[in-house]
Amino acid sequence: MNNKTILAVDDNSLNLDILVDILYDYDVIATTSGIEALEIVNQEKIDLILLDIMMPDIDGYEVCKKIKENPHAHNIPVLFITAKTDKESIDRAYTVGGADYVAKPFNPLEIISRVKTQLSAREEVIDLKYLVEKTRELNLLLVDEVAESRENTINMLSKFFNTIDVAMSGSDGLEKYKKNNKKYDIVLTDIQMAKMNGLSMSKEILKINNSQHIIVSSATNQILGIEEILNMGISYFLKKPIHFHSLTKVLNKIMCKIIEKNYEYNKYNEIQKLNNELDALVDSFDTYVIASRTDLKGKITYASKAYEIISGYTEEYLLGKPHNIVRHPDMPRSAFKEMWNTIKEGKLWKGDVKNLREDGSFYWVKAYVAPYFDKNNKHIGYNSIRIDITAQKEVEKLNTDVTNLLDNAGQGFLSFNNNLQVMEGYSKECLHIFAVETIVNLDIAELLFGNNFTYKDLFMEGMSRILNCEDEMSKELFLSLLPVEHSIQNKNIKIIYKLLEGNKFMLILTDITATKKLESKIKEQSKIQSMIVGVASNRNDFVDLKNDFEYFMAHPSDDITTLLRELHTYKGVFAQKEMVNIVGAIHHLETDMNEDFNNPNHDIQKIFEDSKLESAFKEDLQLIENILGKDYFITDNTIQVKIESIEKIEKQILDLSKNNEMVELDEVASSLEKLKEIPIYTMLNNYPLAVKKLATNLEKYINPLEIIGDRRLTIPLKMKPFCQSLIHLFNNCVEHGIEDIETRMENQKNEIGEITCHYTIENRNFCITISDDGGGIDTNKLVENALKNGICMEQEIVNMDENKKLFLIFADSLSTKNNISLTSGRGVGMSSIKQELDKCNGKINIQNKQGFGVKFTFILPLIDTKDKQC
Amino acid sequence: MLTVLVVDDSLVIRKILSELLEKLGHKVVGKAKNGRESVDLYEKLKPDFVTMDITMPIMSGIKALTAIRGKYQDAVVIMVTSHGEEKLVMDAISYGAKGFILKPLEEERIKNVIDKIFKK
Numbered sequence: 002m003n004n005k006t007i008l009a010v011d012d013n014s015l016n017l018d019i020l021v022d023i024l025y026d027y028d029v030i031a032t033t034s035g036i037e038a039l040e041i042v043n044q045e046k047i048d049l050i051l052l053d054i055m056m057p058d059i060d061g062y063e064v065c066k067k068i069k070e071n072p073h074a075h076n077i078p079v080l081f082i083t084a085k086t087d088k089e090s091i092d093r094a095y096t097v098g099g100a101d102y103v104a105k106p107f108n109p110l111e112i113i114s115r116v117k118t119q120l121s122a123r124e125e126v127i128d129l130k131y132l133v134e135k136t137r138e139l140n141l142l143l144v145d146e147v148a149e150s151r152e153n154t155i156n157m158l159s160k161f162f163n164t165i166d167v168a169m170s171g172s173d174g175l176e177k178y179k180k181n182n183k184k185y186d187i188v189l190t191d192i193q194m195a196k197m198n199g200l201s202m203s204k205e206i207l208k209i210n211n212s213q214h215i216i217v218s219s220a221t222n223q224i225l226g227i228e229e230i231l232n233m234g235i236s237y238f239l240k241k242p243i244h245f246h247s248l249t250k251v252l253n254k255i256m257c258k259i260i261e262k263n264y265e266y267n268k269y270n271e272i273q274k275l276n277n278e279l280d281a282l283v284d285s286f287d288t289y290v291i292a293s294r295t296d297l298k299g300k301i302t303y304a305s306k307a308y309e310i311i312s313g314y315t316e317e318y319l320l321g322k323p324h325n326i327v328r329h330p331d332m333p334r335s336a337f338k339e340m341w342n343t344i345k346e347g348k349l350w351k352g353d354v355k356n357l358r359e360d361g362s363f364y365w366v367k368a369y370v371a372p373y374f375d376k377n378n379k380h381i382g383y384n385s386i387r388i389d390i391t392a393q394k395e396v397e398k399l400n401t402d403v404t405n406l407l408d409n410a411g412q413g414f415l416s417f418n419n420n421l422q423v424m425e426g427y428s429k430e431c432l433h434i435f436a437v438e439t440i441v442n443l444d445i446a447e448l449l450f451g452n453n454f455t456y457k458d459l460f461m462e463g464m465s466r467i468l469n470c471e472d473e474m475s476k477e478l479f480l481s482l483l484p485v486e487h488s489i490q491n492k493n494i495k496i497i498y499k500l501l502e503g504n505k506f507m508l509i510l511t512d513i514t515a516t517k518k519l520e521s522k523i524k525e526q527s528k529i530q531s532m533i534v535g536v537a538s539n540r541n542d543f544v545d546l547k548n549d550f551e552y553f554m555a556h557p558s559d560d561i562t563t564l565l566r567e568l569h570t571y572k573g574v575f576a577q578k579e580m581v582n583i584v585g586a587i588h589h590l591e592t593d594m595n596e597d598f599n600n601p602n603h604d605i606q607k608i609f610e611d612s613k614l615e616s617a618f619k620e621d622l623q624l625i626e627n628i629l630g631k632d633y634f635i636t637d638n639t640i641q642v643k644i645e646s647i648e649k650i651e652k653q654i655l656d657l658s659k660n661n662e663m664v665e666l667d668e669v670a671s672s673l674e675k676l677k678e679i680p681i682y683t684m685l686n687n688y689p690l691a692v693k694k695l696a697t698n699l700e701k702y703i704n705p706l707e708i709i710g711d712r713r714l715t716i717p718l719k720m721k722p723f724c725q726s727l728i729h730l731f732n733n734c735v736e737h738g739i740e741d742i743e744t745r746m747e748n749q750k751n752e753i754g755e756i757t758c759h760y761t762i763e764n765r766n767f768c769i770t771i772s773d774d775g776g777g778i779d780t781n782k783l784v785e786n787a788l789k790n791g792i793c794m795e796q797e798i799v800n801m802d803e804n805k806k807l808f809l810i811f812a813d814s815l816s817t818k819n820n821i822s823l824t825s826g827r828g829v830g831m832s833s834i835k836q837e838l839d840k841c842n843g844k845i846n847i848q849n850k851q852g853f854g855v856k857f858t859f860i861l862p863l864i865d866t867k868d869k870q871c
Numbered sequence: 872m873l874t875v876l877v878v879d880d881s882l883v884i885r886k887i888l889s890e891l892l893e894k895l896g897h898k899v900v901g902k903a904k905n906g907r908e909s910v911d912l913y914e915k916l917k918p919d920f921v922t923m924d925i926t927m928p929i930m931s932g933i934k935a936l937t938a939i940r941g942k943y944q945d946a947v948v949i950m951v952t953s954h955g956e957e958k959l960v961m962d963a964i965s966y967g968a969k970g971f972i973l974k975p976l977e978e979e980r981i982k983n984v985i986d987k988i989f990k991k
Contacts, residue, residue, distance in 0.1 A: 466961055482957045482961055743881060
C-alpha cells in the first residue's frame with residue numbers, strides 16, 4: 002500500500018469514481034466542491050491535489066490560488082485535470098501555481114505517471130546547476146527520426162552531458178549502442194519511428210544491459226507495450242513536445258539513481274575494504290596475540306595461532322581440553338582459585354602466570370581473563386589474552402639474583418649522583434655500615450665522613466674537580482686521590498670509588514675492622530715473639546736481669562740522680578731485649594720524674610712507688626711465662642748468689658790465708674774468682690740486634706754491627722753493669738753519630754754508615770773500642786749545652802782543651818740532642834757509662850774527628866789496683 | 872725505553888728514584904733539584920716524561936708543571952707526592968699532570984703509573 006494521500010476535486014462525481022479507480026494504489030479523498038477542498042487541505046495531510054478547472058462554486062484556478070496562499074498547504078503540488086488544452090488555459094494553470102496538467106478524457110497511465118512524477122518530485126527541488134555539473138560526466142544517445150524534434154532536444158540539452166550522440170532510427174540507435182559498448186549512461190528515444198520503433202529498440206538495449214536508463218517519448222499517450230518497460234523502473238516517459246521542465250525532472254531522477262548506485266558501489270567498496278582490514282586484523286590477532294576462549298567449565302573452545310606456538314600444542318589438540326593443560330607445577334593453586342573467584346563474579350582478572358609448554362619447558366605470561374557473553378547477554382564462557390613476559394621475568398630473576406648476590410657479598414654497594422645524593426638500589430650491607438634505616442637521597446659526603454672535615458673537604462674537592470673535568474684519565478686520577486679508608490660508626494671501612502656513566506659514582510664499602518684488629522694483633526704477637534727471642538737467647542742473662550731489676554724496684558736508691566741513671570740503663574737493657582710493656586713504663590716514669598725534678602716540694606720516691614713499673618714488668622713476665630712455661634724463671638740446680646756474698650767469702654778466705662799458709666786456700670780463691678768470670682761476648686752479643694732495630698726505627702742506613710773479639714775471653718762479673726751501660730753509647734752512635742743518608746751523600750761519604758766494636762784483653766786489661774764513621778762530636782754544641790745546664794762555668798771552658806771538652810759528654814744531665822726520645826737524649830745515658838767505668842777503675846780514650854767519626858776506647862784493669870785512676 | 876727528567880730537592884729521592892726508573896728500563900737523562908732547573912732542563916732535553924716533586928724550594932713542582940706545560944702542551948709530567956698532599960695533587964692534575972707517584976717509592980707502583988700513561 003502506498004501511504005500517500007491524494008485529494009481529487011471534480012464537480013463530476015463520475016470522473017471522481019474513475020480517478021479513485023485508477024489511483025487504487027493511493028488513499029484518495031474525493032470531493033465535488035472546491036470550497037470543501039480548501040477545508041480538507043487544512044484538516045488532512047494531503048500529498049497531491051488533482052483539480053478540475055471548470056467547477057460551479059469556485060473554479061479550479063481560484064482553488065489553486067487559495068491553496069498556494071495557504072501556509073499549511075502551499076507545498077502540495079496541484080495537478081490540473083482539464084478538457085481545456087489551449088495555450089491560454091495551460092499558461093494560466095501554471096501561473097496560479099499548478100505543477101502540471103492532464104488532459105481529459107483520462108488516460109489512466111498518464112494519470113499514474115503524472116501522479117508518480119508529482120509525488121516523487123514533491124520533495125525534490127531541482128538544482129539545475131548541480132544537474133548540469135553531474136551530467137557533464139555522462140554520455141547521452143538521442144534517437145529520433147524527426148530532425149526538428151531532435152534539434153529541439155539538443156538545444157535544450159546544450160549545457161548538459163559530455164557527449165550527445167544522435168541516431169536517426171531505432172536500428173541506427175541500437176547499432177550505435179552496440180558499437181560504443183557501455184558508453185551511454187542515458188538513452189533518450191522517440192517511440193514512433195519507421196525503422197524499428199523506440200520500444201523495440203529499448204527492449205533490445207535492455208537485453209544487453211538490464212540496468213540501462215532509458216527515456217521514451219511520444220506525442221500520444223496510448224502506446225501498446227509501454228508498460229512493460231516502464232515497469233522495469235529504469236525507464237521514463239516524456240510526452241512530446243518535450244518541455245524543458247519535465248525533461249530536467251526526469252534527468253534529475255536518473256541522476257539521483259546513478260548517484261545512489263555509485264554511492265552504493267562506493268559503500269560496497271568501503272565495506273569490502275573494511276572487511277579486508279578486519280580480516281588482516283583478525284589474522285594479526287591470531288598470529289600475534291596469545292588468545293584463547295573457554296566455555297564455562299574451562300574447556301578450550303578457541304586458541305589463537307600465537308597460543309599454539311607458545312604452548313607447543315596444536316589448536317586441534319587443545320580444543321575441548323581443560324585449560325589447566327598448560328598449568329605449571331610452580332604456580333600455587335591458590336592463584337587460580339583467586340582467578341576463578343574474580344571471573345565468576347564477572348570481573349576482569351589479570352596476573353603473571355608461569356605456564357608449562359608441551360615439551361616440559363616453561364614460559365611466563367601476563368594474563369587477562371574476562372567472562373564473555375552472547376547476544377542475549379548470557380554468560381557463556383571466558384576470553385583470555387596473554388602477553389609473553391618470559392624475557393622480562395628472566396631479567397627480573399637476574400636482578401633478584403644479582404641483588405641477592407650483592408646483599409650477601411658482605412660489602413656495601415651503592416651509587417650516588419652528581420648532587421652527591423645516594424640513589425635507589427644498594428646492597429643491605431650499606432645500612433649496616435652506616436647504621437641507618439635508609440640511605441636513599443642522603444648526602445654521601447655526610448654519610449661517609451660526617452665530622453671528619455679534612456676528609457669531607459678532600460672528598461668534596463675531588464668530586465667537584467671530577468664533575469668539572471672532561472678528561473677520563475684525569476677523572477680517574479682525581480678518584481684515586483679520595484680517602485680510601487675511614488672509620489664509620491666505629492668500623493674501619495675501606496672505600497673503593499668507581500666512575501659510572503653520566504657522572505654517577507659507585508662505591509664499594511668493605512668493613513675491614515676485623516682485618517685491622519687481626520693486623521694489630523699480629524703486630525703485637527710479633528713484638529712478643531721478638532721479646533721471647535731476646536729473652537730465650539740468653540736465659541741466664543735475663544734471669545740475672547730480672548732479679549737485679551726486682552731488687553732495684555724493691556730497694557730504690559735515695560739519690561735521685563743515681564735512681565734516674567739506673568732507670569735509664571734498665572730501659573736501654575729492656576729495650577735491647579725488646580720487652581713489650583716495661584720500656585714504655587720506664588720512659589713514662591722518667592718523664593714524670595724529670596718534670597718534677599725542678600719542683601722544690603718534689604717527692605720522687607713517691608712518684609717511683611706510684612709508678613706502674615711493677616705491674617708492667619709483671620705483664621711482660623707473664624707474657625714470657627705464657628710461652629716459655631711457668632718454670633722458666635725457676636732455677637733448678639743453680640743458686641743465686643749475690644756478688645757481695647762471694648766477695649765476702651773471698652775476703653774471709655783472704656783473711657784466712659793471711660793467717661794460714663794453706664795452698665788449698667789459693668785454689669779456693671781462684672775457683673771463687675772463676676765463679677765471678679763471664680764471657681765478654683755474651684755481654685755484648687745483644688747489641689747488633691739493638692743497633693739494627695734502632696737504625697730501622699730512625700731510617701738510618703747502617704751496616705750490621707759485628708762484635709769482633711775472642712769469644713773465649715772472660716771478664717769479672719763486676720764488669721757486667723759496665724757492659725750493660727754500653728747500650729747508651731751504641732744508641733748515641735746510631736742516633737747522633739751516623740748522619741742521615743742525605744747528609745752522607747752530600748758529604749761524599751759512603752751512603753751506609755758503619756759502627757764497629759772490638760774487644761780484647763791486653764796486659765791484664767779489658768779493652769773495648771767502639772767507633773762510628775758518623776759526623777763526630779760537635780764540641781761547640783757540647784759546651785753550649787754544658788753552659789746552659791749549669792754543668793760548668795764559662796771561665797772553666799776557657800781553660801779546657803779539646804779533649805777536656807769532649808769529656809763533657811759524660812757529664813750528668815747533658816746531651817747534644819735537645820729533644821728527648823725513648824732511646825737517648827735524657828742526658829743520663831753517657832754519664833751512667835762513666836759511673837760504671839769508674840767503679841771498675843777504667844779509663845776512656847776519645848778520638849774525635851769532626852765530620853768523620855768518633856772512637857771510644859775503654860780500658861778496664863782486670864786486677865784491682867790500689868791506686869785508682871780516672 | 873723512555874727518557875726521564877727527575878726533579879726533586881732531595882738528593883736521596885733523586886738517587887733512589889733514578890735507580891728505580893733505570894731498573895724499569897728507562898733512561899734518566901737529567902736531574903733537577905728545583906722547579907726552575909727543571910724548566911731549563913726540560914727545554915734542553917725534551918724527555919719523554921718528568922717526575923716532579925710537589926714541594927720544592929725556589930720554584931714549586933706545580934709552578935714548574937705549569938711553566939713546562941705552558942710551553943709544551945704534550946709534556947708528560949708525573950707528580951711525586953706524599954700522603955696529605957692530595958689537594959695539591961688535584962691542583963696538579965687540573966693543570967695537566969698525567970699521574971702521580973705516592974711515597975714511599977716502590978718499584979711496582981712506579982711501573983704501574985708509567986705503564987698506564989704510556990698504555991703498555
